[in-house]
Amino acid sequence: MDVITTHINADFDCLGGMIAAKKLYPDAAMVFAGAQERSLREFFMQSACYAYEFKRIKDIDLEDITRLILVDVCQAERIGPFGEVAKRPGVEVHIYDHHPNKPHALRGTVEEVRSVGSTVTVLTHIFMERGIHPNADEATMMLLGLYEDTSKLLSHATSSADYQAAAYLVEHGGNLNTVSDFLVQELTSDQVALLHELLQSLTAINVNSIDVHVAHASVDDFVGDLAVLAHKIKDMHALNALFVAVRMGDRIFMVGRSRLPEVSAGEILEEFGGGGHAFASSATVKDLTLVQVLDKLPVVLRRHVNPHWEARHIMFSPVKSVQKADTIAQVREILTRYNINAMPVLDGDRVVGIITRQVVEKAAHHLLEDIPVSEYMSSDFSSVTPDTALQTLQELIVGRHQRFVPVVEDDGQLVGALTRTDLLHHLVSGAVARRRQGIGDPGNGLTLKKRTVAHLLRNQLRDSLQKTLSTIGAVGDALGRSVFVVGGFVRDLLLRQENFDVDIVVEGDGIAFAEEYARRYDCRVRAHKKFATAVLIFADGFKVDVASARTEYYLEPGALPTVENASIKLDLYRRDFTINTLAIALNGPHFGELLDYFGGQNDLRGKAIRVLHNLSFVEDPTRMFRAIRFEQRLGFQMGRHTVHLLKSAVRMGFLDKISGPRVFNELVLIFRESDPLPAMRRLDELGLLAFIHPTLSVRHLSDGTFAAAKQAVDWYELLYTGERCQRWKVFFLCLLSDLDHGEVQQIVQRLAMPPQCEEFFGSERDAATRILNQIEWRSMQSYRWRDSDIHALLKDLPVEALLYGMAITEHEEARRTISHFITHLRHVKCLLRGHDLQSLGLAPGPIYREIFDALLDVRLDGQVVTREDELQFVTNRYVEKIEEKPSR
CATH class of the missing domain: 3.90.1640.10 (inorganic pyrophosphatase (n-terminal core))
Structure with missing residues (x-):
């Protein structure tokens, strides 16, 4: 190789x-x-x-x-x-x-x-x-x-x-x-002064819904590397299209930079006697003043910047609708459930009207809740087709004040809709959120890829995972279904962190998709029809979760959500935080295209944890724990408004509405983090620990307790004993270390822990505490331990309790005693077996347990080493005594 x-x-x-x-x-x-x-x-x-x-x-x-x-x-x-x-x-x-x-x-x-x-x-x-x-x-x-x-x-x-x-x-x-x-270099003093003047003049010209920025300056002497300054301005303000014009002496020097296929920098500067590529160009103008160049530039831009936006590019789908026979009460419930302000009214499959929240509320106020919606819907509306031009949409929404526009096919079937808000979002950021079709090639040379992350998928993922994502997209193409990888996987990909928890969302039947994928490729399917989800299980044990795109609503605060099929946008909207709403398209034509409807990329760059809407913590209070877990794991910080909403939800008692097992699960996830202490402090600071139990707090715990627990767990895992350690239990024990038995039992009951955990945090915790006190007391008395004594004392404790003891003890001798047991004594076994005792003439019975206990003690204390030593010990102590007994 x-x-x-x-x-x-x-x-x-x-x-x-x-x-x-x-x-x-x-x-x-x-x-x-x-x-x-x-x-x-x-x-x-x-x-x-x-x-x-x-x-x-x-x-x-x-x-x-x-x-x-x-x-x-x-x-x-x-x-x-x-x-x-x-x-x-x-x-x-x-x-x-x-x-x-x-x-x-x-x-x-x-x-x-x-x-x-x-x-x-x-x-x-x-x-x-x-x-x-x-x-x-x-x-x-x-x-x-x-x-x-x-x-x-x-x-x-x-x-x-x-x-x-x-x-x-x-x-x-x-x-x-x-x-x-791409080459970074130090700027001269003249370049710094020119850069400052350019930044002072930077303005945006909106051309056909696309922002093109222009900067200009005037200097008497020539200043080199104007392209470098243009590049710096573009990066400093994350601009997609920039044109710089500078008078130097008797000439105007122009530089154009574009990341958008709709803005060809080369074509635009050709009109000033220059040229270049679609994404980078330059020109030198001799026969115009700077004022004339700046007057001409907007005219040229209007001729060349033409994105051809259509309704299909900005509409949303699927659309929630009602039938004309539905009552005002039914419509009101749907509008509230899905947090929408307007809906189309259908007669079968045909749109016959539009109903708004304002009309429904007024009708309800007048006690008209049982009247069919057809009585109060607006039938004076216009619909459009998917290929309707943006200019027509603007005239309809702005000029004719129609707030909700249905999008229908030629046969009248409803395929989408758009609102005044959708148009506003597009006008503000439509140039940044490129169309999912028709993305052009910016020209020859190296192609800039600002709106896709295909390069990250290729560079960061192992070959087998790349192939899996590619084949998932191919199956989506074959079925005519849009397929996306979503959530934490995408978040961590952008953060350059490994994450092998792959979640796939299908716009359609996720289970049917998974079954078709398994039919074509070597894997098994485990379906969960109740939740419309499935798991693909590959031959090497790798798993991929598949779900139908769905939306959810909550019948009451803290309840589990009710789920319905929806579009990818609505699916992402139901998620907890903006940084987890990112998705990557996997279908062939759009493979690697990043979907960011809710500002997830901005919050990743700003290292911020933000909820999507003001009722997020009310609908699902467990998100409070997840917010803190992500905050500490990623080194991010909750936004000020998110913190305000969290504190409000705590103050209003919404935590009391969620079941104990759900809270317990969130705590376990936090304790599974590498270092849970910062998260525990944050839980304490925001009042979430007190909700679990009034006396629970980490303020009394020193940093050393959790640090010692982490050190003990890391040490144990490096031993490679083959026995799994549940590290979360060790940290949970540290949190409970200053509570008495009764207080711990109240927490166990509050969290409705499963029986095995109830036993661990109950009787096994008490036994560990009692034994640790004995070890510490004997250590202070300079007690000379025999290995058999140590083994007898610690043999019945789970490994998590042993590591907890190592973490909380302040006596180094006690810590060494537990460490010695784990590394040298815990897995010591006798070499003899029951058939060996039978061969010595010993009949099976309770004496076998006595013999093996005694044999283990002498082996632990070094009195026997080989199998022959053990045989000799048993013969001397037990067989001879049996033979000496008089027969009856």
Whole structure:
């Protein structure tokens, strides 16, 4: 197996060198030896270089490597785990570097080490010598490395060979605009002053519902790298389309940047005598003043920015509706249940009217709840088709004041609807939330991927999981169903954290989808028809949860929800926090497209935990515990309004309305976290512990108690005893450590713990406390323990109780005693068995237990070691005595 790698903390020269080396070794796997510099990580996030299939170290069997190709490095200590591979006999090492005469350098079978400005230069000259031609993307990534290592061909290490290499890469499509965008450099004082003036002038022009930002300035002398300043402004304000115009002397310099297919920067600046790509362009204007350029720009934008939005792009579906014979009371109940303000009224499948909450409330106020809705619905309305243009929708909603617009097919069947709020949201952010169809290619070179996360799926997930998600999307395509991966998996993907809990949502019958998937692929299905969910179980034990897209409502605070089928948007709306409302489309045409209806990405960036609506904690008070768990696990902070809502729900007693088992489950999840103490403090601070029991608090506990518990649990897990430890029980015991038996029993009953937990936190906790007191007392008396004494004292305690004892004791000798029992005594067994005693002439009976107890004691105390020793002990102590007894 061939592997291409580079030094840890890789930079652009490493990336460009690896891409170039792949041309020389097409069958080799590209693997980073360690971390990458920040600028390179950002490049991976924004570019399409995932197509080059970089692999992770954990996906590579180091023993299979027979040839190691090193790029921009020749020292074993700089290539992480590949250092040992490079030194292994039989491994062929090829080195491409521009750092000659390095101390302790590796020696390679092939060595191409030249004194030039970058490793990319070395490899480019090999291309030139052998007639190898990179494509535009490869040339651009190589050019990034060359320009970075030579400080844009201005460093003292730059040679003529570097200029030749740069020219060769530009000739083969290397994009200097992309290079300028991604390379970070220090700004000069003139550039800083110009940047400040540009930021002061930054304004937005709304063109056909898309915001295009414009910045301008005027300086007397030339200031270089205007593209760099434009890139900084675009990133500072997260702009999707930006045009910068600066007068420098007698000329106007313009730069355009766009992330939107609807805004072609190249076409727009062509009208000013310039040009470029759809996503990056520039122009130099000689015959216009700055004022004239700024007057002309909006006119040009109106000609070129044309997104062709239609009703299908902004409507929601499915739509809640009522029949014309339904009563006002029935309609009122539906409007309240689903928190909506208007609905279509149907006669069979045909829309015949619209009813609003205001009309229903007034009718109810006048005691007309039993009257059919057809009596008070509005029949003076217009409907539209899915391909109705945005301009028509604006005229209908704004000009004719129709707040609710049904969307129907040509045959009159209702397929969606849109409201005045939907139109407003689109006008404000429609340019950012691109259409799910017709997303164009911004041009040649490296394609920026701002609205999809397909690159994250390819770069962060193991190959088997990527394949599973791809096949799930393929089955969705075959069934004509939209399929999404949702929730925590998506959240953690964006946070670059591992999460193998995969939740799939299907717009349609989730169980039928799972059964069809299992029919096509090698897995089993476990269906839960009551909840319209299923689990796909693969041959290796991996599981994927599948559910139908659904909405839910609560008949009363704290009750379990009632669930109904719905769209993906409504499914996401029922979730707990905005950061858990993200979804990724898996269907082929849209694979990797990120759905963010509720600002989840913003809250991930802002590290905020926010509920979706004001009644969230009222409808499901267990969300209070989840908010704190996510807050502490992710290092986030609850938004101020969310904290206010939580405190209000606690103060109003909604926690009393949820069942004990649901609260207990949330506590267990918190105690399963690596360090639950911060979450416990937050629960205490917000009054949730007092709800469980008035005397429960962590304020009396020192940090040392939970820290010692964590240390004890981590220590035990490193022993690899093969016996599972439920770490949450250890932490739960620490929380209860200062409570008496009666108080603990009240908590057990309040939480309705299952019988095994009731026993553990009851009699077993009491026994552990009593035994720990004995150990501590004997330790203070300098008691000389025999191992058999320790074993007799601790043998019946669960491992969690033992670790709890290690955590709370303040006596080091007591801690060592428990540790010694766990590591050396707990699993000691006698070598003899019952048939051995029978062979000695001992008849089965109660004496067997006596013999084995005595035998275990002498083994623990080191008096017997071998099987023969045990036989001798039993013969001397028991067999001889039996033989000495007179016969009757």
